[in-house]
Amino acid sequence: MNDLKPLDAQALYRRCDPALLDCETSDQLPPLEEIFGQARAVEALHFAIDIARPGYNLFVLGEPGSSRHDDVRELLEAKAASLPAPVDCCYVNNFADSQTPRILTLAAGRGADLRRDMQRLVEELEPAISAAFDSEDFRTHAEAIQKEFKERETSALNQLGDESRQQGVALVRTPQGFAFAPLAGEEPMEPDAFAALPDEEKLRLGRLIAEFGERLQKLLHQFPRWRREMQGRLKQLGRDTMSLAIGHLIDELKERYAGLENVLIFLDEVLADIVEYGESLREQHGDSEGFELTGEGISVQRYQVNLLVDHGGSNSAPIIVEDNPTYPNLIGRVDHMSHMGTLFTNFTLIRAGALHRANGGFLMLDADKILRQPFAWEALKRTLKAGEIRIESLERTIGFTSALPLEPAPVALSCKLVLFGEPLLYYLLKEYDPEFSELFRVAADFETDVERSDDNTRRLARRIGGLCRRDGLHPFERTAVARVIEQSARFADDAERLSTNTRHIVNLLHEADHCAARAGRATVGVDAVEEALAAQVRRHDRLRDHYRQAILNNTLLIASSGGHVGQINGLAVIDLGDFRFAHPVRITATVRVGEGDVIDIERETEMGGPIHSKGVMILSSFLATRYSSQVPLSLSASLVFEQSYGPVEGDSASLAELCALLSALSGAAIDQSLAVTGSVNQFGMVQAIGGVNEKIEGFFDICRLRGLTGRQGVVIPEANLKHLMLRQDVVAAAAEGKFRIHAVAGVEQAIELLTGIAAGEPDDEGVVPEGSINYLVATRMMEMSQVRQSFAGGGKHRRRERTATGGNHG
8 A cells, every 4th residue: 555645835835935036125126128928929919010911910819817908009109109100081072072072191290280271261261252242343343244234135125126116116115025016206106096097008017017026036035145144254253253362372272282182182172162152152151050951052161171080299100999899989980960850961070980090000909899899890800801991871781860871982091900809709700700810810829827937936026016116006025026926826826837917916916005005014015915815815705604604514514524435525616706716515426236327417417517527437437447347337326416506517526536436336435534636537547627726725624614633634636736836824734734635646546545445456467455445346346247147147037938938828
């Protein structure tokens, strides 16, 4: 029998030597220049940031609390500082089609200048137009054109009247218009006098009146054409007047924006539009409240500039963080205003999205947030593939708007997208979204922990010092920094690793600083760190206390002394997110003659998870291979977690379950002062499990409350030795011999510890010593096999007898 001694107390906790830290307090530590423990991720980040190819956007994988956002932003800021500020983007009116506004791009800062200059132009437009049309020169020219038309009309009528009068017919004006009548001297002839005329004269005058009437109709038909000519000349006069009044203002702007071809074209279009519609603008100014409400309504707002993105105050590329990546916040939107119960819009109500603001720089998004927003993820992919930002109304797409559609010209996209998400989300997108790999070709995978070497310990200390300075905390004493580093290893669940989860460390620093400040200390000592850790546990341990009380008052049946066949103390972990604890759970096993089935009651009741069921199947295979390789496996066994009323998952209880089965088969009692954790493979080797520290501490707390005897302890896998970072009270109890922790590599070592009986190693002929566990189990298995075979043989014999008897009767 192997004499497996308890672990030495020094193996239960790996301390951080304060001598490694070259400081007395944390404020003496130099800042850490690199990102702690993320060399691989930093390489990927630099590659993605530097490569200027489409599709090389970045997905940053990491767990929450790993300070990914701050670290990546720091690298992006260094890169952005070396890049010029991108161009300003402006939307202006499209005078050919007001429903499709045009985009203007100008050097950083010039967009605000253009907006200001065009606003000033709009303000000067009304008085300039009014002054031009109210000027004496314009009135004189307009009156001259109107007088000329009136004289031309009058002259034509007078000439026709003179000709008719010479032939005895007068042109007279009546309420119904013009008419011809016979003359009697200088006055129109009276009807009685006309009736007295000879018939020949009447016929002559009638022919003359008809001829002159035709000529009058032709002349009257020419008058509208002359009026149109007059209106055309008046309109041209207005254009010339507007050109003289406004032209110098536009020329000044052209001088200011010389060399910007797109702006010069826009100014020419503005001038042409003002010249064309100047009088309408004067007549309708103020009537439309700044909006072009109808096809006939004209507003000076059509000449303004909508500055979509202004980079005037920047000398580097932008870095935009969008915390609420909805469809309009990402792509942009077109706002609407209500007028007389109807929604209207124009180019001045176009609003930029995060992609517009980040254009020419970097955009940081959380993957889970954008995936939760309707239409946002598809819109983002569509924009990245097209290489342009197209503002499309979501309301119009789903048919929830009655406003006239506005289709702004797209903006060319040149932006590096950085998406943050957990590893599971990354691999799900990789698997199920075929466009994801094309658009996000670089992954930066942040480590959750790093090797606990002396160099990394010093780096973490410098990181802690930097966090204290950043957050304005009191200096931490060297021993306090060492204690935080030790807690970082506990966060990593590994004495040989250090956690990179900054959130946990920052929380601990803040709370320890609070404890020190409350005590009136100028520096933070190790006692403040311990107080902060105890307070964290206290805030979260209500459920743990509930389990403890249930065990102590025997509501949950857990034995910590004595022996029992087929019964063992397993250990279960409960994870509450910010707090994790473990408690013992009773596992029992029963065996009987059967057909080789090991019944997992948890699985049969659908309370066991797939990994737990896998562990039971593995130990079943071990039993069959070890003890029934030559004969049929003839047992029927049942395994159950007693008083378990929730789901059971994981294989960390498979060692305990196997030992309970071996106890039930051999009849050897298991020492109830020990608890067991570990998984086994088909060869009986014990494998590492998670939560080993919490499991040991969970059983220790029950034993401490009942009274430590020196026999109590926990059996753990040997592979978990490197993970041990136990509480100081557990370490102290182990050092005093009041609590034992044993590490085993195989099931034989475990069953020997639990039963006090040798497992029994087979000799060269495969024979195990009599009285050993293996001997007792093999004997019991053989007995059950013989019983089963006897029943099977007897059944066949009786069936043959019944068949023979039936034949004789037939």
